[in-house]
Amino acid sequence: MKFSLFVHMERSDPAKPHAELIDELEELVLMVEAAGFETAWIGEHHGMEFTISPNPFINIAYLGARTKRIRLGTGTVIAPFWHPIKLAGEAAMTDVVTGGRLDIGIARGAYSYEYQRLFPGLDAWGAGQRMREIIPAIKGLWQGDFEMSGEFWSFPSTTSSPKPVQKPHPPIWVAARDPNSHDFAVSNGCNVQVTPLASGDDEVTSLMERFNAACAAHPDMARPEIMLLMHTFVAEDAADAEQLTKDLSLFYCQFGAWFQNKKPVRQGILEALTGDEIAAMPQYAPDKMRQNLVIGEAEEVIARLKAYEALGYDQYSIWIDSGLPHERKKKSLQLFVDKVMPAFGHGRPQ
16 A cells, blocks of 8 residues: 655644745655655645645646655646646646646645636536536546536537647546545546545545446456545644644644534634534544544554555555644654654665
C-alpha cells in the first residue's frame, strides 16, 4: 500500500500571512517526498479560510518546481465549476510543467456554501451529472479534434493545447461514495478516491465492497486503483492521543457547520461555534473521533492501516488538515515516517 498526503493551506487567524502558509505547505510536501510518499493531493475550494485553494493547479505548478519525484494530484477539482476545454488545457499545462507528474482527481463538490456562490441553484445531483459529462470530454480534448454536444456543454471540434506529457493522459481519479459513482469510475477506466470522513471502519469496509462490486460488474475493464483518505495522526503517548481527539472533534464540528452552510462567515472565517452547537453534533464527539479516525500511538496506527491494506486499498492518504499548528502536523508526520512506514516496507528513496 502506497502512502500519500492530502494537504491544504488553512487558517483561523487572519493575522497569519498567506505567504507563510505557502511556505508551510511546501515544507510538508518536501518532507513527505523525502520520506518516499507517492503523491501530494490538493483540492479546490472557494471563499473560505478553512480550506484555501481556489485553483489547485497553481499550487501544484509551484510545488512541481520545488520537488523532483513526488506525484502531485488534484484532490479534487470540482467539475461543475469548470468548462471542459479550460480544465483539459490547464491540467495538460500542469502535467507539462511538472514533467508528467500530475494525477487529476475530479468530484462533484459537496459544500452548499460554494454551490450557492459559484453556481446558484446547483444541487448534488446536477453536480454529479456534470462530473459524468466532463470526464469523457477532457479525454476527448486530450486526444484532439473533439466536438461536443452534451446536456451541459457544447462546442465545435477542439484540441487541448497543450496536450499532457503522460500518455494517453494523466491518471484520472473519481471521488466516489454511492455505488453508481463507483460504477461510473470503473466503467470509464478511472481510479477511485474514497473517504469515510468520520464514519469509521464499517464505512471503510463498505466503500471497498462498493468498489469491488463495480469491478465485478465490468470484467472487461482493467481493475483501477483505489485510494482511502482519512484523518491520521500519530501520537507520542496516550495523553497526546487524547488531546488530538479533542482537536479533531472541534475540526469536524466546524466542517459540519461549513457543510450545512448555516453559520455567518466574515472575511472567509466561520463564526465561532457555541457550546450548544457543538453538543448538537454528537457524531463528532471526542470519543467518536478516537474510534472512527486513525489517531493513536504508532502500534495502533499500524494495526489500523494493516487492516485497510488487507481489504485491498492501493493507496492510503493522510488527511492532515485539522486546524492544528504547523509544527504539530510536522511532528505527527515525522512519527508516521519513523515509526509507521517501516512496518509497510517503505524506505527512503535513493
